Amino acid sequence: MKTTALIAEDEPLLAQALRAELAAAWPELDVLATVADGRSAVRAALQLLPQVLFFDIRMPGQDGLAAAAELADAWPADEAPMPQLVFVTAYDEYAARAFDAQAIDYVLKPVQPERLRRTIARLQQALEPQRNGAAFNAEDALAGTLAQWRRVLAAAGGAGGLSGAGSAAPLKLIAASEAGSAGSTVRMVPIDEVLYFEAADKYVRVLTATREYLIRTPLKQLLPQLDAGVFWQVHRATVVRSDAIESVHRDEAGKQQLTLRGRTEKIPVSRLYAHLFKAM
Amino acid sequence: MSDTLSRNFSPHNLRHVLRHGISTAGFCCVIAVGLSVSGRGAWAPQFVYSLSIGLICWLVIDLGRLVLAGRAAKPWPQGWRGVALVIVGIAAGFLGGNVIGDAWTGKPLLEFLSFSRDKLASTVLITVVAGVVICYFYYSLGKSKYLEGEIALAQRDAADARLKLLETQLEPHMLFNTLANLRVLIATDPPRAVAMLDRLNSYLRVTLSGSRALAHPLAAEFQRLGDYLELMSVRMGPRLAYRLELPDDLREVPVPPLLLQPLVENAIRHGLEPKVDGGEIAIGARREGRRLVLEVCDTGVGLAIDPPGSTPRPDGGFGLSQVRERLATAYGEQDGLRLTAGPAGGTCATLQLPLSE
Numbered sequence: 001m002k003t004t005a006l007i008a009e010d011e012p013l014l015a016q017a018l019r020a021e022l023a024a025a026w027p028e029l030d031v032l033a034t035v036a037d038g039r040s041a042v043r044a045a046l047q048l049l050p051q052v053l054f055f056d057i058r059m060p061g062q063d064g065l066a067a068a069a070e071l072a073d074a075w076p077a078d079e080a081p082m083p084q085l086v087f088v089t090a091y092d093e094y095a096a097r098a099f100d101a102q103a104i105d106y107v108l109k110p111v112q113p114e115r116l117r118r119t120i121a122r123l124q125q126a127l128e129p130q131r132n133g134a135a136f137n138a139e140d141a142l143a144g145t146l147a148q149w150r151r152v153l154a155a156a157g158g159a160g161g162l163s164g165a166g167s168a169a170p171l172k173l174i175a176a177s178e179a180g181s182a183g184s185t186v187r188m189v190p191i192d193e194v195l196y197f198e199a200a201d202k203y204v205r206v207l208t209a210t211r212e213y214l215i216r217t218p219l220k221q222l223l224p225q226l227d228a229g230v231f232w233q234v235h236r237a238t239v240v241r242s243d244a245i246e247s248v249h250r251d252e253a254g255k256q257q258l259t260l261r262g263r264t265e266k267i268p269v270s271r272l273y274a275h276l277f278k279a280m
Numbered sequence: 281m282s283d284t285l286s287r288n289f290s291p292h293n294l295r296h297v298l299r300h301g302i303s304t305a306g307f308c309c310v311i312a313v314g315l316s317v318s319g320r321g322a323w324a325p326q327f328v329y330s331l332s333i334g335l336i337c338w339l340v341i342d343l344g345r346l347v348l349a350g351r352a353a354k355p356w357p358q359g360w361r362g363v364a365l366v367i368v369g370i371a372a373g374f375l376g377g378n379v380i381g382d383a384w385t386g387k388p389l390l391e392f393l394s395f396s397r398d399k400l401a402s403t404v405l406i407t408v409v410a411g412v413v414i415c416y417f418y419y420s421l422g423k424s425k426y427l428e429g430e431i432a433l434a435q436r437d438a439a440d441a442r443l444k445l446l447e448t449q450l451e452p453h454m455l456f457n458t459l460a461n462l463r464v465l466i467a468t469d470p471p472r473a474v475a476m477l478d479r480l481n482s483y484l485r486v487t488l489s490g491s492r493a494l495a496h497p498l499a500a501e502f503q504r505l506g507d508y509l510e511l512m513s514v515r516m517g518p519r520l521a522y523r524l525e526l527p528d529d530l531r532e533v534p535v536p537p538l539l540l541q542p543l544v545e546n547a548i549r550h551g552l553e554p555k556v557d558g559g560e561i562a563i564g565a566r567r568e569g570r571r572l573v574l575e576v577c578d579t580g581v582g583l584a585i586d587p588p589g590s591t592p593r594p595d596g597g598f599g600l601s602q603v604r605e606r607l608a609t610a611y612g613e614q615d616g617l618r619l620t621a622g623p624a625g626g627t628c629a630t631l632q633l634p635l636s637e
Contacts, residue, residue, distance in 0.1 A: 011457070012517035017464040036519075037556045060519075061556040090460075092453050110460030 003127060005052040007034040008041035008067065009088060010059045014109055018054065018088065021111045026120045038062025042070050049080040051130070052123055054107060056088045057095050057156060064088075065157050069236040072149055072272045073255075081130055081138065082145040084123050085152055095156040102155050143275065150272050157220055170227040176206050176213035189213055195244050195260050196267065197222065199237040209262035234258065235270040248277040288346040297342045300418055301335065308334035311410060328384045333377025337411050341369035356419060370411040374404065441605070451545075458511050465514070476514055483507040486537065495534035498565060498572075502526045504537075505544055505563060512548055519558025520548070530565050533572060533635065536610050542599030543576040543629040551580020551627055559626065572633045579626040583619060607631070 005022070009015035015034045022029055032048045035041050038059045045053060053071075055064035062070075068085055075082055088107040089095045099106045105119045126148075129141065174189045193208040199219045206213040215222075219239065223231075232242045240260060248258045248269065256269035256277065269277065312330035316323035344365050348357035356362055375390075382389050392400055458480060465473035486496075486504045502524050513520040544561065552559050559579035566573050600617065607616040611633055622628045 010519070011461065011515050013461045013464045013514065016468070017460075020464075020467075039556070060554050060558075090453060091456060109457070110463045 002028055002030045003052060003124075004048070004050040005029055005031050005054060006041065006045050006048060006050040006083075007031055007054045008036070008038070008044075008059060008064065009034065009054070009056040010036045011056075012036070018107065018111055021113060021116055022120075025113060025117050026124075029120075036060075038064060038067035041067045042074065045071055045083070046074055046076075049076075050083055051081070051127060052084045052086065054086050054088055057093060058090075065153060066236070068149065068153060069270070069272070072146070073270050075271075077138075077142055077254075077271075082142055082149070084126055084145070085149050086119060086123070087152065087156055089156075098155040099152075102151070104152055104155055146272055146275065153272070170230075171225045174206060174213070174215060176215045179205070179212040179214050187213060191226075194241060195263055196238060196240040197231075198267075207263065232273070232276060234273045234276065235268055236272075238267055240267060284350055285347065288349055293346060296422075297346070300342050300414075301338050304334050304338040304414055305331060307410065307414060311406065315406075325381060325385045329377060329381035331377075332380040333373045333407055334410070335373075336376040337369050337373030337407075338414075340372045341365055341411075341415060344369060356422060362419075366412065366415050369415075370408055373411065374407045377407075441602075454511075457515055461515050472514075476511065479507040479510050483511065493537050496537045497531060498526060498533045498535050499531040501535050501537065501540060502563070502565075505540055508541065508544060509561065516548075516552070516558060519555075520552060521558075521560040523560065523562045523564075525562070525564040527565065527567075530567065530572065533565075535574075535633070536606050539603065539606060540574060540576060540631070542603050543631075546599050546629070547576055547578035547580065547627065551578035551582070553580075555581050567635065568632075570635050572635045574631040574633070575628060577622050577626065577628040579622065579624055582625050583621055583627050603631070607633070 003026075007015055007018055009018060015036070019031055019034060022031060029052070032050050033044050035044050036059070039062050041053075041055060041059075041064075042062070053068070055068060057064040059067070064087060072082075086105060086107055087095060087099070088109060089099070090109045096106065096108065098104075105122055107119060108115060171191055174191060174194065175186055176189050178185045178187055189206060189208065194206055195209060196207050197219060198205045198207065203214045203216060204219055204222065206215055219237070223233065223239065226239065230242060231239050233239045240258070244260045244262065246259045246261045248256055249266075250256050256274055257266040258269055258277070259266055308330040309327065311334075312323065312326040315321070315330070316326045320326065345356050345362070348361055348365060350357075357365055378392055379389060382391050388394075392403060395403065458476075462473055462476055462480070465476060483504060486500075486507075506524055509520070509522045509524075513522065540563065544563065547561050552561070562575070562577045564575045564577075566575075600619070604617050607613040613633065616632050618630045620628050620630065
């Protein structure tokens with residue numbers, strides 16, 4: 001049985017090169033398609049359901065990280081096992097250093113055959129249980145793959161080279177403009193009042209039990225400044241106060257949503273973070 | 281005012297004042313010895329008069345200049361105030377010094393008023409000449425020290441700017457990505473690989489030497505931009521199209537090397553790279569009266585209109601401010617660069633320079 005893969009890389013020559021190197025080093029690999037941007041990558045992956053994804057991090061439109069995060073939720077896990085995710089990155093990008101530091105496999109541009117062979121060997125090992133189908137527990141496999149995706153995404157998405165994660169004291173106050181005031185009024189919102197943060201287009205919404213504020217700091221820069229024990233990321237766009245979580249429901253489609261004490265709306269939980277709410 | 285004073289009365293400046301005082305005293309002693317040797321009286325009173333006059337001059341002028349210098353970078357009052365200070369200082373020294381000398385020798389106060397005209401004239405002359413000479417000496421010494429400092433600072437700034445320019449032009453990401461593409465082409469399309477290598481070669485040559493040359497012809501500028509765009513179009517494939525339009529009569533106009541490069545990089549990085557379908561970059565030159573107009577237009581995602589009060593991107597901004605700075609230093613143009621929304625979406629950067637005939 002052939003292994004299938006999808007390549008997402010915006011530079012045509014480099015995509016061609018990766019394809020050629022993969023063909024040489026892993027003849028049984030069938031590259032189903034090569035796409036050049038993040039949105040096409042999500043579309044093609046959901047349509048072709050490959051077993052391995054090679055995603056470039058820097059891509060136009062939607063980058064590789066956002067594409068992977070979207071795919072994690074949209075993937076039909078009951079139709080096909082979650083694919084193995086490998087990022088493709090240039091040597092000088094932040095992600096490459098983070099991957100090296102955490103011994104996470106990735107493909108370096110330009111492709112180095114020796115490294116690529118190592119990555120392939122590990123991919124083959126990870127895919128082995130699916131291949132022989134013996135004693136294969138789909139749920140454990142999914143949990144394992146999701147854990148690996150979390151690790152890769154966390155390393156690649158780190159605060160973009162901003163060190164000092166966790167070194168600075170957690171934020172106590174958030175200077176935010178009042179929603180609807182068009183930035184004319186800035187409030188100092190005590191962090192203890194914040195129930196959740198939600199990324200929306202160019203802003204991050206800061207919600208308390210009664211009010212809504214806006215800040216311009218991206219979620220991924222905000223996260224390292226929050227107390228990780230108090231605020232949990234539950235979705236690529238949402239960070240919630242953990243002790244305000246009232247309940248977590250799973251709908252028929254298997255999607256989880258949570259509600260917070262003091263708020264009425266239902267907040268979607270990404271599959272990537274569903275492990276936080278597994279019944280003990 | 282009080283912090284200006286405390287800045288001017290810094291330990292550094294006060295050390296200078298003390299040094300001036302000591303050498304003034306030395307100079308006074310020389311005058312006193314000269315006067316007593318030439319038979320103008322006993323040496324002791326000459327020392328007292330000379331030192332009293334000299335040191336009062338010194339105190340008034342040297343401390344006065346620190347008070348009056350205000351916020352000026354060099355600790356010397358500008359224009360007529362500097363001249364007035366010297367006159368006042370010498371007058372005060374002459375009167376005060378004579379009073380002290382008269383008191384010490386027990387002569388009637390302001391005895392010089394009864395001097396003969398010759399003696400009065402020579403006493404005043406000695407004081408004025410000595411005062412002016414010392415003041416001028418220290419004024420020019422201080423000025424040349426100040427200028428030396430300024431020059432050192434300017435040289436450091438220039439070196440800094442050159443280094444930054446080089447860093448932006450030789451962005452390692454660009455270089456390594458180009459090499460990665462070259463590696464592919466060597467195996468698949470050797471003639472194209474050779475062409476790409478030639479482009480890289482001439483791009484590197486100008487980048488590495490261009491940051492030192494003052495100007496090159498506009499035709500050379502367009503050729504280097506062509507090299508860069510060709511390298512980028514190998515990388516980006518069909519997502520990057522470009523046009524370079526240079527009228528023949530403008531080919532020889534001198535421009536600072538790689539002046540347009542940051543604008544082209546911006547057009548790619550902020551305009552075309554984020555756009556899924558890519559787009560086109562058009563670079564053009566034209567004459568408008570006595571001015572040269574250069575334009576870099578892209579059909580990319582367009583200017584992000586940030587709400588007021590937002591902080592600029594940490595990586596952005598350097599390219600534009602660098603172009604502005606170069607325009608300001610080369611042509612004194614304060615308003616030579618404009619960014620506007622392009623006619624068909626995207627962004628247009630327009631440069632205006634004076635055309636010297």
